[in-house]
Amino acid sequence: MRIGIYGGSFDPFHNGHLAMIRSALKSGIVDCVITVPSVCNSFKRYTSILPAPYRYYMVRDCIETLGIKNVYTSDVEFGIEGVSYTVLTLKALTEPGYIKAFLEGSGVKSKKASEDHKFYWLMGSDTLATFETWYKPGEILDMATLLVAARPGDDTDIEVCSRSIRKNLGGDIEVFRLDGVECSSSGIVRDDRFDMCPEPVLDFIKTHALYSENTRLEGVSDEAKKQFFDYSVLMYKYLGEKRLLHTLNVGILSAHLAEVFGADKDKALIAGAIHDCAKELDIDEQRRLAREYSGDVFTDKKLLHSPGGATFARDKMGIEDKEILDAVCYHTTGRGNMSVLEKIVYLADKIEPSRTYTDLTDIRIAAESDLDQAMRMTVSSVRDKFIKHGRDIHPMTLDLMRDLGM
Numbered sequence: 001m002r003i004g005i006y007g008g009s010f011d012p013f014h015n016g017h018l019a020m021i022r023s024a025l026k027s028g029i030v031d032c033v034i035t036v037p038s039v040c041n042s043f044k045r046y047t048s049i050l051p052a053p054y055r056y057y058m059v060r061d062c063i064e065t066l067g068i069k070n071v072y073t074s075d076v077e078f079g080i081e082g083v084s085y086t087v088l089t090l091k092a093l094t095e096p097g098y099i100k101a102f103l104e105g106s107g108v109k110s111k112k113a114s115e116d117h118k119f120y121w122l123m124g125s126d127t128l129a130t131f132e133t134w135y136k137p138g139e140i141l142d143m144a145t146l147l148v149a150a151r152p153g154d155d156t157d158i159e160v161c162s163r164s165i166r167k168n169l170g171g172d173i174e175v176f177r178l179d180g181v182e183c184s185s186s187g188i189v190r191d192d193r194f195d196m197c198p199e200p201v202l203d204f205i206k207t208h209a210l211y212s213e214n215t216r217l218e219g220v221s222d223e224a225k226k227q228f229f230d231y232s233v234l235m236y237k238y239l240g241e242k243r244l245l246h247t248l249n250v251g252i253l254s255a256h257l258a259e260v261f262g263a264d265k266d267k268a269l270i271a272g273a274i275h276d277c278a279k280e281l282d283i284d285e286q287r288r289l290a291r292e293y294s295g296d297v298f299t300d301k302k303l304l305h306s307p308g309g310a311t312f313a314r315d316k317m318g319i320e321d322k323e324i325l326d327a328v329c330y331h332t333t334g335r336g337n338m339s340v341l342e343k344i345v346y347l348a349d350k351i352e353p354s355r356t357y358t359d360l361t362d363i364r365i366a367a368e369s370d371l372d373q374a375m376r377m378t379v380s381s382v383r384d385k386f387i388k389h390g391r392d393i394h395p396m397t398l399d400l401m402r403d404l405g406m
């Protein structure tokens with residue numbers, strides 16, 4: 001097969017990206033296109049607005065929902081340590097074992113998936129001008145032909161750049177006509193032009209309240225933002241889409257609540273973002289990790305991931321901060337004498353934007369001004385649920401209720 005590879009931040013994925021994909025397919029130069037949302041790209045290391053899992057699922061879900069044939073989304077960059085330079089992405093993606101399994105997993109017939117493939121790296125004409133400055137451009141050209149999108153008027157520039165690349169590095173360059181809108185992700189965010197995103201992307205953005213003031217993480221240190229991005233990539237291995245996005249949403253909301261209630265924004269971001277990190281581990285593993293953090297205080301299967309998550313965070317993420325670990329440990333039950341940080345994570349877990357289990361409007365309003373009142377409202381709905389299902393309320397939740405005067 002002739003496979004086009006389209007890497008990018010996709011922050012957000014927009015109609016210009018779709019035009020690029022559709023035009024490449026229409027040109028007949030490639031049989032399919034694999035989009036590769038960047039995890040840690042060399043030009044924008046940690047500067048994307050959203051961490052990688054949001055952007056990966058945004059692209060993947062959009063393409064699936066629109067049902068665009070012969071377009072697939074790869075998570076290959078999640079497996080690359082450090083900066084995911086194009087040359088490393090290409091190496092990982094074109095590795096025969098990987099590409100065959102990936103194509104088969106995407107629904108391509110086994111015979112086609114096993115063919116000898118030819119790879120094309122999709123790029124805009126503006127990017128072609130900087131290609132020679134990329135990391136190991138010669139090796140990129142050994143693995144892939146550059147497939148350059150041209151708009152009317154671009155031809156001379158492309159010709160000049162191509163000549164220089166061919167002379168200095170060798171390699172193949174092909175050009176295809178690009179039809180469709182011109183827009184940029186940064187422009188869309190800056191000018192609030194989200195109407196330039198496809199419908200499924202708009203739904204995704206709305207569900208998780210992305211590109212809002214909270215997702216800008218103002219007041220969070222660069223170091224904490226970097227950790228937030230790194231942990232989001234690490235957790236991708238351990239959590240499915242829904243839970244991973246939920247736990248990241250809790251981080252973003254916790255950072256906002258920390259601003260409102262005067263807690264440490266960095267700690268709130270991290271504690272919230274990782275609070276469910278252990279929830280999809282094998283239950284015996286959860287039990288072992290839970291015991292390590294808090295002995296046999298938690299025995300109910302549904303609670304094990306909280307103390308288990310604290311151990312996981314310490315061992316796998318190197319988090320030593322006791323306040324963060326405790327906020328993770330007590331996010332399900334609460335406890336007596338909770339710190340503001342613990343309350344924030346507890347609350348954000350129940351009301352982050354993608355939560356829809358009940359009408360949360362009133363609690364969300366309360367959470368903007370009165371932490372204990374929002375806690376009371378949340379705990380009381382938890383209590384009602386437990387009573388309805390005939391379950392006992394955990395003694396530590398009873399301590400929390402007493403503290404809240406319930």
Ligand SMILES: [Fe+2]
Pocket residue numbers: 275276279305331332
């Ligand atoms: Fe949880």
Ligand SMILES: [Fe+2]
Pocket residue numbers: 246247250275276349
């Ligand atoms: Fe949660």
